[in-house]
Each structure stands twice: as C-alpha cells, then as structure tokens.
Amino acid sequence: MSAVPDKLRASLAALALLTSIGGGTWAVSEAARLESERNAYIQAVATDPTTSAAVKVAMVMGSYYESSGKHIGTPYVDKLGKGQPLTVCNGITGEGVVAGRWYSPGDCYLLERKRYLQAEREAQALLTYWRGYDPFVQGTFIDFVHNKGSAHLAASTMRRKANAGDLAGACRENPRWNRGTVKGVSTVLPGLQLRGDANDEICREWRVGGMP
Template sequence: MSKVPAVLRNNLLQLAFGFAVGATTYVAVDQPAKPSQAVQLAMELGAHYESSGRHIGVPYVDKLGKGQPLTVCNGITGPEVVAGRYYSKDDCYRLELSKYLEAERTAQRQFKHWHTYNVWVQASVIDMFYNLPAASIASSTLRAQANAGQPPEVWCPQMQRWVYGTVNGRSTRLPGLVERRTTTAELCRDWGRDGHFSVIAIRGLEGGNAQAD
C-alpha cells in the first residue's frame, strides 16, 4: 500500500503520463528547453511539502528553520529573498527552478551511478538536495552505499533519517519531514520498477483504461 498522499500521488502520475505522451509529439526547434523530468517531478514534490502554493507573495520567517530564515515561495531562502517584496508565481518559479537545477547538478556530481537510476530515484534525491545541506548528504551512509554500487532499494530507506528540524533552538523530529521522507523513500525504492502500480498506472493511462489512483 502506497504511503504517498493521494493528491500528490495523482499529480506525480499525471505529470509522468505527460512525459510519456510528450515523447511521441513534435517539439518545435525554437521551443525553450524544459528542465529534466526528474527536476519537474522534484518540483512537484517540493510544492506539495513546502507550502502547496500558500507562500507566494510576501516573505515570512520560517520558525521551524535553523536560524529562522526569511522565506518565500516553496522554501526559498537566501539573498534573493527581500523583506516586504511581493513575489509572484512567475518570480517563485524562476527562483525555485534555479535551485532545483543546482540540486540536480550537485546530485550528478556526488552520485557516481546517477545515470543508471530511474527518474523517480533521481527526483527523490534532487528533493533531498533542495531541502537539505549538500554536505550532510555527502558524508552520509546513503551516499556511501549508493556509490559502492548498492541498488536503490538498499539505500533509499536511509532517506527517512533526515526528519529533524530546529524548534526553539532544539533538534526536533518534525511530522512534516517524516511524511516527506516517507514519500521520497518510497518513490526512490519502489516506483518505476516492473510490476509496481506506478508503471501499471502510466501504461493504463496511455491506453485510456486506468485510474490515476
């Protein structure tokens, strides 16, 4: 039984179905290149868990973040975030995409077997690099196992270790992070593999016979 929330599960499957359909359609030469499928899936994950669109607008102080950073959009912090400025949906997309692309580049550098992973594994790892300090992943058992050539089903469950945030100066297990890591661990470990419902659902959608859930 999948533990991915139903709304997110359906959104991810519909997005993946769009990839399958798009692969057979004509693309104009002058059409801007889209980010990789893995980045698009990771952005869907982030949108669901960071704010689900609630933080488009004026930055807020993230009281669950270390240092309580000024934050806007789907988890954007740093010098780009200016107090009192209004950030539109387009502003948020631009800022988020830049950070997701950097997360993807970092993952490609740190994971020796990156190009052997399916798009769900890649999206899950990109989500972690977007949400966590890269240094914490670089020194992790998860990365060591992956770079030793272990299959994803061995090291993906390690994702569920990163579930702590800072609350009132103390490291605290956060339910939102528990749910997020449960989702990414499942996507990483199970999705896209022969016989899994994610594969069956996409094939069914292509044939017009299956429900997304």
C-alpha cells in the first residue's frame, strides 16, 4: 500500500501533466486533470520557467503537507509551532508575512518561491551526488531543508548515507523525522509522520517519466 496520500499523488500528477516532468508516460487520473485545471498554485509552480523541476516538485509537496493545498488568505497564529508564529500560505513565517493582508495563491507562490530556491542551493551544497539525482529525489531533499533547515540535514545520518552512495538508505531516514515540540514535550506528530513516510517512498521509488 502506498504511503503517498491520494491528494498529494493527484497534485504531483497534475504538475507532471502541466510540465515536462511527466515524460509522456504517467497514467494521469481524472483527479489529476481536475487539479491541473483548478489549482492556481500548481499552475503558478508549473509555468514558472525560472525554477528547476526539483523545486517545482518540492513546492507542490509542501503545498500538500502544510495546508493540504488550501491556502489561508490572511495570516493566522500557528498554535502548534514554536513560539506560535504568525503564519500564512503553506506554513510561511517571518519576512513578508503581514497581519491582516490577504494572500492569493499567486501571492503565496511568490512568497514561497525564494525560500525554496534557497533550500535548493543549500541541499545541493551539502549533497555530493546531487546532480545525479532524479528531480523527485532532489525534491524530497529540498522539502526536508525547507521544513527542517539545512543545519539538520548537514548533521544527519540521511546526509552521511547519501554522500556514501547509499541513496535508498538516505531516503529511509525520512520517517525518523517525525517529532515536534508540543507544550515543551517532544512528540510524534501525525503530520510529520505522514510527510516522512511519503517522502521516503517518493525518494526511493518515484522517477521522472512515471510513478509506481
């Protein structure tokens, strides 16, 4: 049974439908076709010629993990996050997040894009075999850096295994990153567990031109 939720699978298939990532061999479901037509965020990701396929994959993944593809128009207080930060779009905090402002899917894309480009640069600098990785593999590493930070990747067993040539072993480290702090206590969070399990599968099994 796949660890990748149907909604995320449909969103990535929609991205494949709109870009060259598909390679002409994806079995695109009706759900993916509808997603490609109605999801303005995926359309913005897919049609930007200045970002890599890996960044596109990571941004669509992040859209699902952080908000299930549903952008919140005005910033809200993330009560599960450390310090309960002001948050908008797909889990974005800090610079550019203005209380009371309405953020459209297009606004969210522009706000998130520079963060993902930075995550791509940081992941590439840390991983010896980066250029040989498929965009889906690269996308999972970018998602990791975007969500956890480059310092965590730098010090991780995931990085050590990847740089030793054990990509499958590195991918399998994803499910271990499943804990967050709730009321000062380290706790397994279902959302992080789902993210880790799905990223493990995508990293090990998905490749441009098709999916299992």
